[in-house]
Structure formats: C-alpha cells, structure tokens
Amino acid sequence: MIRINEHYLKLQASYLFSDIARRISAFQKNNPDRDIIKLGIGDVTRALPPACIEAFHAAVDEMRVENTFKGYGPEQGYAFLREAIAEYDFRKRGADISADEIFVSDGAKCDTGNIQEIFATDISIAIPDPVYPVYLDTNVMAGRTGVFKDGRYENIVYLDGTAENGFIPDLPAEPVDLIYLCFPNNPTGAVAGKEVLAKWVEYARKNKALILFDAAYEAFIRDEEIPHSIYEIDGAKEVAIEFRSYSKTAGFTGTRCAYTVVPKTCTAYTSGGERHFLHSLWNRRHSTKFNGVSYPVQKAAAAIYGEEGRDQVKALIEYYMENAGLIRKEMIDLGYSCVGGIHSPYIWINGKTDSWEFFDHLLNEAGVVCTPGAGFGKCGEGYIRISAFNSHENVRMAMDRIRKTI
Numbered sequence: 538m539i540r541i542n543e544h545y546l547k548l549q550a551s552y553l554f555s556d557i558a559r560r561i562s563a564f565q566k567n568n569p570d571r572d573i574i575k576l577g578i579g580d581v582t583r584a585l586p587p588a589c590i591e592a593f594h595a596a597v598d599e600m601r602v603e604n605t606f607k608g609y610g611p612e613q614g615y616a617f618l619r620e621a622i623a624e625y626d627f628r629k630r631g632a633d634i635s636a637d638e639i640f641v642s643d644g645a646k647c648d649t650g651n652i653q654e655i656f657a658t659d660i661s662i663a664i665p666d667p668v669y670p671v672y673l674d675t676n677v678m679a680g681r682t683g684v685f686k687d688g689r690y691e692n693i694v695y696l697d698g699t700a701e702n703g704f705i706p707d708l709p710a711e712p713v714d715l716i717y718l719c720f721p722n723n724p725t726g727a728v729a730g731k732e733v734l735a736k737w738v739e740y741a742r743k744n745k746a747l748i749l750f751d752a753a754y755e756a757f758i759r760d761e762e763i764p765h766s767i768y769e770i771d772g773a774k775e776v777a778i779e780f781r782s783y784s785k786t787a788g789f790t791g792t793r794c795a796y797t798v799v800p801k802t803c804t805a806y807t808s809g810g811e812r813h814f815l816h817s818l819w820n821r822r823h824s825t826k827f828n829g830v831s832y833p834v835q836k837a838a839a840a841i842y843g844e845e846g847r848d849q850v851k852a853l854i855e856y857y858m859e860n861a862g863l864i865r866k867e868m869i870d871l872g873y874s875c876v877g878g879i880h881s882p883y884i885w886i887n888g889k890t891d892s893w894e895f896f897d898h899l900l901n902e903a904g905v906v907c908t909p910g911a912g913f914g915k916c917g918e919g920y921i922r923i924s925a926f927n928s929h930e931n932v933r934m935a936m937d938r939i940r941k942t943i
Contacts, residue, residue: 544680547690553670553912554578557896564900574935576864576924577906579723579882581788583856585837586849589787592840596833607832612824614641614796618835621842622796626781632768638800638816640823641830641838643793645753645782650675651826652749652778652797653715655818656805660714663694665706667724667913667920669751672717688915697916698725704876704885705729708736712744718767719751721758724913724922725885726877728763734770741776747805747815748777753795756786756854758880774800778815785857785882785926787841787850794830794838857882860932861925867936868923871943882925885910895921903938 557577564573585593599605613619619636627634642648650671658680664672666689673690676682683691694713696706704727709716718737720729741748748767755765767773779798783789801816830838840846865878868886878884888895892909899905899921910920925932 542678542680544678544682547677547682547684548674549685553908556912557906557908560897560900561906571904573900573904573906574927574931574938575906576927576932576935577908577922579785579924579926580790581785581857581926582928583788583853585788585792586841586846586853588840588843588846588849589792589837593833593837596836600833610829610832610835612827612829613637613820614639614830615832615835615839618839619796621839622781625842625847627766627768627798630765630769632766633774634768634798634800638798640797640799640819641835642795642797642823642827643830644784645751645780645795645797646671648780648795648797649717649749649751651822652819653679653681655815655822656715656747657808661692661694661712663696663709663713663716665696665698665717665719665722666915667698667704667910667917668717669719669723670913672749672751673914695914698722698727699916700874700876700887703727705733708740712746714744714746716741716746716748717751718748719753721754721877721881723751723754723881724883724908724910724917726879726881726883727885728758728880730762731764731770734764734767734773738767738770738773738776742772745806746776747803748773750777750779752779753782754785754881755781756850757858757882759858760880763880768798768800774802775804778803778819783838783841786854787838787846788853789838792834792837794834856929857925860927860929863932864923864925864936867940871940878925884923884925886921886923888919888921890919892918892921898942899939902942903935905935905938 619639622639623634623636682693694709698704698706704725750767767777782795799816799819803815804812861878861882864884865875868875874887876885892911896909899907908922910917
C-alpha cells in the first residue's frame with residue numbers, strides 16, 4: 538500500500554499565514570461593509586521599479602524574435618545577473634564572492650526550505666525563536682525533530698530571542714551542526730553587528746558547524762557599520778550559506794526572483810569525517826530539481842543594478858521605511874515597547890497581552906491586520922508584528938484607527 542511521510546503529521550494544524558487568512562475571511566464575511574488595512578503578511582504594495590519594467594518588456598520582445606529567443610537557460614542563472622550580484626551585492630562591500638558561487642532561484646523561502654535536503658537527517662539543529670516558520674517546518678517534514686510538546690518540537694535546540702538580549706540569541710550552550718540565522722530579523726527587525734556575527738562564525742568554525750544566513754532584508758539596513766552579508770566577516774565563506782531575495786528589495790513578491798550563495802570553500806562532512814564541498818552538492822540538487830528562473834524575470838532583476846535601478850530601489854526602500862518610522866513612533870507614543878522599524882520594515886511590539894487576542898482586537902475593532910507573535914514561536918507570545926508594506930495613506934489611517942481603539 539502507498540504510505541505517507543508521517544513526519545508531516547507532526548506539523549501543527551495550520552501554517553501561520555493560512556490561519557491569519559482564515560480569520561480575515563471570516564471577518565469580511567461577517568462585516569461586508571467594513572474595509573480592512575493589511576499590515577500583517579510581508580507583501581509589498583508598490584509597483585516594480587520603472588527600470589525593471591523596461592527591462593522586462595525588452596526581454597519579452599526578445600522572446601518573440603527567433604534570433605533572440607531564449608529556451609532553457611542555465612539552472613544556476615544567467616551570467617549577466619550573477620556577475621551583477623557578485624559585483625554590487627558583495628565585492629563592493631569587501632566580500633570576495635564570485636559569480637559562479639551564486640545560484641539564482643524563484644524565492645528565498647524555497648531555497649531556505651530546500652537547502653536542508655543536502656544534509657543528513659540525524660544532525661543537530663539550532664533555530665531561533667521567534668523565527669520565520671519555514672526554517673522549522675521544513676526540518677519537521679524531513680524528520681529531524683521529535684513530536685511537538687509544550688509549544689516546541691523535541692530534538693531542536695531553540696535559540697531564545699527575548700527583550701533581555703535584544704532579540705539577538707546567544708550562542709548555543711552545546712555543540713550543534715546546523716544553525717539558522719536571519720538578520721535583519723523576520724519577525725523582530727533586530728540586526729546584528731560585526732562582533733555578533735564574528736562570534737557565530739567562530740563558533741561554527743570551532744564546532745565544524747554550518748550557518749544558514751537569511752539576509753532577505755539587508756537592503757533596509759541604514760547604518761553602514763552593520764554588515765549586509767555574513768561574508769563581510771573573516772572566515773565565513775568556509776562555514777556559511779547566504780540567502781537573498783528581490784521580493785522586498787524591489788517588489789518582486791509576485792515576480793519571483795532570489796538567489797543563494799554557496800562559496801566553493803564551504804564544507805560539510807560524511808559520517809566518517811570526510812570533508813565535502815557543499816557547492817557541488819547544491820549545484821547537483823539545484824540543476825536536478827529546478828529549471829531556472831525565466832529570462833525576462835532575470836533581465837528585470839539585473840536592471841536593479843543599473844544606475845537608474847539602484848536609485849529607484851533606494852526610493853522604494855525609503856518609502857517603506859518612512860511607514861516603519863511612523864508605526865514605530867505611534868506605538869511607542871501609545872505606551873508600547875518596540876524593536877525593529879529602524880533597519881527593518883517590521884516593527885515587533887510588546888502587546889502586553891495574548892498575541893492572538895491582540896490580533897483579534899485590532900482586526901475586529903480597528904479593521905487592521907497584524908501578525909501575532911505566537912505564530913513565530915514560544916518567545917513570540919505576547920508580541921505582534923506590524924509590517925510597513927502598504928501605502929502612506931493606509932498606514933496613517935491604520936495608526937489613527939489603532940489609536941482610537943487602544
């Protein structure tokens with residue numbers, strides 16, 4: 538008989554954002570005349586930068602002419618995009634990353650979920666709490682965890698982020714094999730300086746561990762002293778894989794383009810201690826299970842690195858960060874303590890009550906959607922996340938509504 542992967546049965550009943558969507562749908566059904574303002578899920582609202590649109594159109598026009606038509610492209614991405622990434626995202630910041638260490642994909646969510654396939658199922662894993670759910674759920678699916686008990690999965694080393702440590706977790710007390718880090722953090726908006734990242738790199742080198750570094754929100758960093766990449770830290774190329782995305786940087790949530798960096802010096806080991814380079818393993822997985830991002834999308838992504846594109850992306854980031862500053866100020870003025878909103882589009886707010894209770898209050902009383910912190914882990918209980926991804930008008934209206942219901 539056909540059997541299922543029973544590890545899927547360990548997953549909690551609903552994915553966080555599916556549960557939010559269900560509650561919103563119920564609210565709209567019961568209140569058809571009320572509008573809602575969505576500041577929950579991190580989906581952008583501004584149009585693609587004009588430079589990207591122009592490149593997109595030009596690439597589509599190429600596809601209608603036989604001598605410029607493109608069929609299957611390289612699974613790892615076209616050279617014009619990989620070279621631009623290497624130059625502008627890394628080498629200009631002093632990180633020695635080459636184009637052939639970059640793998641273009643359709644999303645950082647996909648890559649952070651898929652990367653675990655190249656590792657053994659019995660390794661020890663350290664995952665932050667609060668955390669982006671994909672890191673944890675994909676390892677549950679793979680069978681690396683025990684059952685869910687008292688709000689956490691067995692066999693996972695949780696890295697607690699709290700108000701006391703500024704939501705920057707301490708190093709594990711015991712050796713672990715695989716470490717997930719995300720800075721600027723989703724959901725808390727916390728950022729890590731060079732000293733913090735250097736400690737993690739040192740820990741990974743000492744314990745022959747690997748860091749999976751999610752830098753999807755690096756474009757929102759405003760202080761040039763804060764690293765945009767873990768490869769700005771000496772020794773990181775041997776112990777870290779980095780994930781980036783254009784979703785929030787340039788509004789590609791519906792266009793789909795991202796990339797993963799796997800340095801050629803990055804290693805892991807067999808059960809017998811034999812050293813293997815992860816670049817070739819990920820290349821094999823990537824080229825076997827992925828057919829590449831479409832040519833027009835990659836041309837649109839490459840346009841981000843032109844002079845006009847860089848200016849337009851910067852303006853896009855500033856637009857959302859203006860929203861973030863307003864949200865942060867308003868919530869602080871209302872007496873709430875906040876993290877984030879300075880180098881991140883997310884504001885992490887101590888709601889002083891149950892997370893879902895606060896979520897329901899804002900939805901039902903103010904018609905504003907946030908994200909309950911409990912959905913990001915045990916340490917998220919009592920907090921909510923408000924996203925800056927919306928128009929100035931809607932954010933101002935949302936904060937006015939919240940002010941009247943608090």
